Amino acid sequence: MADPQPGSRAEQRRRTEDRILDAAAQSFFAVGYERTTIRAVASAAGVDAGLVMHYFGSKQDLFRRVIDAAPVPESAAEPGQAAEEILAGLAGRLAAAPVASLTILRSMLTNPEAADAVRAGASRYIANLAQAIPTEDADLRAAVINAVLLGVTLSRHLLRSDALADADPQQIVDLLRPGIVALADLPKANPSTERKS
Amino acid sequence: MADPQPGSRAEQRRRTEDRILDAAAQSFFAVGYERTTIRAVASAAGVDAGLVMHYFGSKQDLFRRVIDAAPVPESAAEPGQAAEEILAGLAGRLAAAPVASLTILRSMLTNPEAADAVRAGASRYIANLAQAIPTEDADLRAAVINAVLLGVTLSRHLLRSDALADADPQQIVDLLRPGIVALADLPKANPSTERKS
């Protein structure tokens, strides 16, 4: 398991694989799954397309390898202060979102594999979050929170929506705080909503 | 401008174009721009692929025609009750989102044209909304609201995220109300945010 000799065969292989993986991640992120071609990835990595196939088996497998590198956001907070944890996590993702995560997001609407990855990641995140919310609609609340974070992250990094892309992360977080707090921390405090019908 | 004879040439043409447009919208919506093929659209519409080209010029043009049919959500509310208008609009979109709109959303991450459409629509919506918010960060607030709505709509209709897909629209709206109100209606009421730095 120790590092092999630098310049050795095994080392060289690892370096090349990493270069391919990097190039693939970048392309998947930039243009999505369908518009990414093995040839382009190979060329960007400075190797032949056949080598990519040789190492990763197929385009789908290569994609899998790339999105497997994405971290699943954790959130183990206790009731009453889950909101601040959520917002802190968002602040980080707004400042500099990891490429792998954004790659998944970009491809989630066209690639079933990516959609599954998003759902799986969201499920874990939601389940984790839900148990910090002591209401019977905790699951829904967590799902809504997740959807909100998705929308904001997407708008800022992928859609590059005007105002959002340029804004200070902390400012966005501050604007979202009341809503997230209402969703995560003050589940029963709903006295002011008027009744209709 | 009157309807031509039923069964006439012009009428027949209009019907065929509509059938193609419908099939295209459905396919773009279901699988996105890249995975939609002209052949499949033509086949679904019961015509030859060449005819699609003859009528619409190119795949990109066909796509343009489809997304041009999407309605741009309007929102002309006065300050102090913009939130309820926003939420009412969302409720409608949660209950049954128009296919054309979802088509754009599905393709926005892979197709520049769709991304532009989303940005353009969002810009109008945001600008419209912003003038109902009497703060200097009105644009950012409106953009955040738009992002939230995007995330929720996306999660429910396109990602079909577990809890969100099955939930009652009104319940989702109720959960989002505090946050939207805080963003749109109570711009100055921010007394409880702690100061940092």
Added chain:
DNA sequence: CTACTGAGTCAACGCTCGTAGAATGACCGG
């Protein structure tokens, strides 16, 4: 009745894609 227009089909093109497999040549254990 005739000439024309236009809806719709058909076959094929050129291209790009993912993928396969043989070939090459440097490295490394014995």
Added chain:
DNA sequence: CCGGTCATTCTACGAGCGTTGACTCAGTAG
């Protein structure tokens, strides 16, 4: 120094794509 292993390249195949242009045939105008 020899034999094999393995990283890497090259060439090519087959499929599917968007797109083209020639064609057929029914409706329509004069």
